[in-house]
Structures are given as structure tokens and as C-alpha cells.
Amino acid sequence: MKQTTLCYILRDGHVLLAMKKRGVGVGKWNGPGGKLIPGETAEEVCIRETMEEVGIALKSLERRGTITFHYSAHPEAESECAIFVSTDFEGEAVESEEMRPKWFPLSEIPLKEMWPDDEIWLEGVLNGGTVDATFWFDGEQKIVKYELRGESESP
Numbered sequence: 001m002k003q004t005t006l007c008y009i010l011r012d013g014h015v016l017l018a019m020k021k022r023g024v025g026v027g028k029w030n031g032p033g034g035k036l037i038p039g040e041t042a043e044e045v046c047i048r049e050t051m052e053e054v055g056i057a058l059k060s061l062e063r064r065g066t067i068t069f070h071y072s073a074h075p076e077a078e079s080e081c082a083i084f085v086s087t088d089f090e091g092e093a094v095e096s097e098e099m100r101p102k103w104f105p106l107s108e109i110p111l112k113e114m115w116p117d118d119e120i121w122l123e124g125v126l127n128g129g130t131v132d133a134t135f136w137f138d139g140e141q142k143i144v145k146y147e148l149r150g151e152s153e154s155p
Contacts, residue, residue, distance in 0.1 A: 002079040005042050008085050032049055043063075060088040064125045066131075083125060
């Protein structure tokens with residue numbers, strides 16, 4: 001199973017999301033992130049991928065949990081994903097070949113244009129909570145079942 005990361009950058013009541021332009025999840029808003037390269041820590045990959053995908057240099061990260069994703073139609077895409085939040089960064093978001101970034105007010109997160117699991121856990125994480133979950137998706141990218149373990153909506 002692949003080890004991956006997602007990062008949600010927060011600033012002044014807004015979250016930076018990016019429209020995926022290619023690969024798994026194309027056409028969906030998500031946080032920047034990606035796969036660990038052998039020898040990298042989750043923090044290192046999160047910093048590297050955020051710079052590559054949206055041009056922002058993360059100065060510090062706060063780990064907010066882990067989500068395991070299973071896909072019946074794409075078992076090669078299954079992953080264990082470390083979830084991070086950052087408020088300490090430099091630079092302005094820029095579009096890359098992979099993602100088109102946009103700041104959203106926390107009250108206007110485009111959940112209907114994101115992965116369906118985000119409706120279950122993302123707002124809690126963005127408001128200071130944590131998540132420990134597993135999601136199973138069918139071939140239509142719909143949730144067929146999920147488990148939340150010790151999830152905390154907010155502190």
C-alpha cells in the first residue's frame with residue numbers, strides 16, 4: 001500500500017484547495033500532497049509536494065491524522081494518507097501542470113466538488129480536530145463503507 005500525504009493550508013479564515021488537473025481525482029478540489037519516495041518522511045513529502053503542486057514553501061506542519069483509502073476499481077491506488085494542516089508558510093499559490101489552487105472561505109468549502117469522504121471528516125480537521133479513518137470506494141468513486149476510529153471533531 002502506498003504511503004501518501006495531504007496538506008490543508010489555512011490563512012485568515014480560508015483554506016487553500018487545488019483543482020486536480022490530471023491523474024486520480026482529476027476534476028476534484030483537494031489539498032496538495034502525494035506519494036512518499038523511499039527514505040522520505042511524511043512531513044518531507046508534504047513539504048516537497050506542496051512546493052511542486054502549488055508553489056508554497058511550508059515552514060511547519062501539524063499532523064491531524066491518518067486515512068486509509070481502498071478503491072475496488074483501482075487497487076493500485078490504495079493508500080495510507082497522513083493528513084496535515086499548516087498555517088506557517090511562505091509564498092503565494094501558483095498553478096502547476098498538476099493543480100490549479102484557489103483560496104476558499106472555511107464557510108464555503110466546495111464539498112460537492114471534492115472526494116465524497118471529505119464531507120465526513122474535512123471540516124472537523126480544518127477546525128482543529130483529528131481523523132483516523134478507513135474508506136472503501138466502488139468503481140464510481142462512491143463510498144461503499146467507512147470506519148471512523150476515535151475521530152475528534154475539534155479540541
